Amino acid sequence: MSELLGPAQIRELAERLGIRPTKTLGQNFVHDPNTIRRIVRAAELEPDEAVLEVGPGLGSLTLELLAVSGQLTAVEIDPRLAAELPATVRRLAPELADRLRVIEADALGVRALDDPQPTALVANLPYNVSVPVLLNLLAALPTIRHGLVLVQLEVADRLAAAPGSKVYGVPSAKLAWYGSAARVGVVPRSVFWPVPNVESGLVRFSRGAPPPTAASRAEVFAVIDAAFAQRRKMLRSALAGWAGxxxxxEAALIKAGVDPTARGETLPVAAFARIAEARTA
Structure with a gap:
């Protein structure tokens, strides 16, 4: 069993580095080893898998991911944390240090990575940018075939929501373009430092084929954005600006086989694809 960072070590390390977690960067560090092990188990990684971690912070999750995977690429926006992470691994798990690659970057700007290409994403995502980061990485890195993300509980529910749910919306439909997702656990606020104001949730996803369509992803996503911009409106009104x-x-909806009086919250991503294709054909 790997040695992980506990609450005292997290605070001591942060103090030495002069780190004060900020809301701007969405920094909430998990300090409970049992929770870390639970997250990694839920990710269902293969022993030789190349894993991508976003926002490794002080290294709580990093150490356990290194112990169960073949290679880990950690993308960290904070230069102090990015510089310290290899040293933390060398100190606590020297035999795993050669498995780690740290990239100082904003995950929202990642467009490609050098080999080895990641096949899994496991991350405690910053609350304030969790959905854009997840969608960007799935678009930029097609080798990612599955993963597990820790996000605000409300966001977890939205990401995993099915059509017809009250919380089904833009994040749900766009993630469904890439595959399937499910909420697989709740993480209490007490295991974080600093303690957030909300509970967190674990979302596991698996990549699948997007809906068959001649429309591009950008064209389909534009329909999704328009449909939910005023979610209480019927689609023939909500999509008026998008269609002209x-x-x-209404003509595009009828051509796509979608009831013009329906609302966006009732449609699966395949229906949004048909609407986009009907307008662009």
């Missing part, structure tokens, strides 16, 4: 007029929106 209510009449053009």
């Amino acid at each position: 007029s209510p009449a053009a929106a």
Whole structure:
């Protein structure tokens, strides 16, 4: 069993580095080893897998991921944390140090990575940018075939929501473009430092084929954005701006086999793809 960072070590390390967790960077560090092991078990990683971690922070999750995977790429935006992470691994798990690659970067700007290409994403994502980061990485890194992310509980529910759910919306539909997702656990706020104001949730996802369509991902996502911009409106009204007029929106919906009086929250991603294709054909 790998040695992990506990509450005292987390605080001592942060103090030595002059780190004061900020809301701007969405920094909430998990300090409970049992929770870390639970997260990694839920990720269902293969022993030789190349894993991507976003926002490793002080290294709580990093150490356990290194112990169960073949190679770990950690993307960290804070230069102090990025510089310290290899030293933390060398100190606590020297036999695993050669498995770690640290990249100082904003995950929202990642467009490609050098080999080995990651096949899994496991991360405690910053609350304030969790959805954009997840969607960007799935778009930029097609080798990622599955993963597990720790996000705000409300966001976890949205990411995993099915059509017809009250919380189904833009994050749900866009993640569904890439595959399936499910909420697989709740993480209490007490295991974080600093303690957040909300509970957190674990979302596991698996990549699948996008809906068959001649429309591009950007075109489909534009329909999704328009449909939920005013989610209480019927689609023929909600999509009027996107299509150019209510009449053009209604024509595209009918061509796509979608009821113009339906609302976006009832549609699966395949229906949004048909609408995009109907307008662009």
